[in-house]
Amino acid sequence: MRSPMTGRAIAVILAALAAGATVACTPTGGDSSAKTSYTIWDPYPQYDSGSDWVALLNRCGTDAGVTVTRTSFDTTDLTTKVLLAAQQGTAPDVLIVDNPVISTLAEAGVLASADDTSLDTTAIPPNLLGAGQSAGRTYGIPIGANTLALYYNRSVLAAAGVDIASVTDWASLTSALAKVKAAGKKGITFSAIGTEEGSFQFLPWFWGAGANLTKLDSAQAVAALALWTDWLKQGYAPNSVINNTQTTSWQEFATGDYAFAENGTWQLGNAKKTGFEYGIIPVPATNGGTAPAPTGGEFVSVPVQKDTGRYATTRKLVACLASTENSLATVTALNYVAPTEAVQAKQVAANPELKVWVDAVKVAKGRTGDNLGTRYPKISQPLWTAVQAALSGSKTPQAALTEAQTAAAAATK
Known part of the structure; x- marks a missing residue:
């Protein structure tokens, strides 16, 4: 996930749907026997009609004996459009959408489940598939996954006398940061901005402490936030992290300091x-x-169609996009880790640098997993608010997370 979708955006989208807003869309329903055109909507406007991605879509259509009509939107716009199109009965046949949105669309009745469409999900590991599940049913399969890890500057660590092999837990990482600061360089940068990006970046530490999103004020959660807070107090991380996006955080790292x-x-x-x-x-x-x-990346899903006879061809299109051969080409183009072990092995063979990412994806978690579904945005916002409060010094980690738990519990009743 390059830009995690905010809870505010999802709330606005659902409010628009409830208000009965309309949008012009090309109808895709009707008699399947009379139509050979199948529509695919995706969040990749950066890929034009001459791209390998569009060539793959067209090839999958040809293999299925139909013509593919592809429309691309920005991520937030795509979710809005599909919610409104579903209300009008004009949803696309295939939808590729950011993984946290799957539960929103499923609970709104927009998506057909794997039981309805007979999609085969057996090759997908449970930790990745979890982001596409709601109330025990599966509503799509990941086209690829990305996640978070720690990049490090070899020369900065060498000058500080830090052996990267020694960095294995929080204590050894903090010790390394202390040595780097003593050597006159800067420690660690990350994004703690008051948006979903902030929660996205905090979750590895939150989950790495053993905390659970249903109890934001646990001792484990407080320990994770205290870690970040102490880094700022000690000067191991800059105050700029409070406003950093993942892009500006990267720009800091790219300075070489x-x-x-x-x-x-x-x-x-x-x-x-x-x-x-x-x-x-x-x-x-x-x-x-x-x-x-947390896992990022998109899921291939199937919106509900009035004419269920279309699902048979739709299933062929999805199977084509998810096939081992095509999956490798797609995840390579998108800088994703493949969702299946067979393709992950091919990726690492072609580029050994990807092994750390494959290993990270194998233990990653969907933000809407653990059966949180549409409750996740209502938990994430109090969480990032607590992170902001603690890092700014306006509240202790314990007080900030106690307040966050109260807010999340009220919002998810």
């Missing part, structure tokens, strides 16, 4: 342009091992 940066798979291309040697390690859990990080 920082030892570490928490960021995502999507920065691999930029990492090669920094002009310094870098490496990548997983975000460590408090007592060692890899912390679960």
Whole structure:
């Protein structure tokens, strides 16, 4: 997920749907026997009609014996459009959408389940599939996944006398940051902005402490927030993290002054342009091992159609997009980790640098998983508010998270 969708955006979208707003869309329903055109909506406006992505869509259509009509929207716009199109009965046949939105669309009755469409999801690991599930039913399959890890600057660590192999848990990471500061360099940068990006970046530490989103004020959650707060107090992380997006945080790391940066798979291309040697390690859990990080990436889903006879061809289109051969090409183009072990192995064979990302994805978690569904945005907003309050010094981690738990509990009743 390059830009996690905010709870505010989802709330606005649902409010628009409830208000009965309308939008002009091309109808896709009707008699399946009379139509050979199938529509696909995706969130990739950066890929034009001459791209490999569109060529794949067209090839999948040809293999299924139909013509594919593709429309692309920005992520937020896409969700709005599909909610309103579903209200009008003009939803596309295939929808590729940001994974946290799946539960919103499923609970709104927009998506057909895998039981309805007979989609095969058996090759997808449960931790990735979880983001596409709601109330025990599956509503799509991931086209790819990305997540978070720690980039590091080899020369900064070497000058500070830090062996990256020694960084295995919170204590050893904090010790490394202290050495870096003592050597006259900067420690770690991340995004703690008061939006979904802030929650997205905090979750590996939150989950890595053993905390659960249903209890924001647990001792484990407080320990995670105290870690970040102490880093700012000690000067190991800059005050700018409070306003940093993932992009501006990366820009800080790219100056060459920082030892570490928490960021995502999507920065691999930029990492090669920094002009310094870098490496990548997983975000460590408090007592060692890899912390679960939130998954980003899109799901291929099937909106509800009045003419259920269309599902048979739709299933062929989805199977084509998710096939091993096509999946490898797609995730390579999108800088994603493949959702299946077979394709992950091919990725690592082609680019060993991806192994750390594959390992991170294997223990990653969907934000709407644990059966949170549409409750997640109502929990995430109090969480990022608590992070902001603690990092700014206006509240202690305990007080900030106690307030967050009260707000989340009230919002999710």
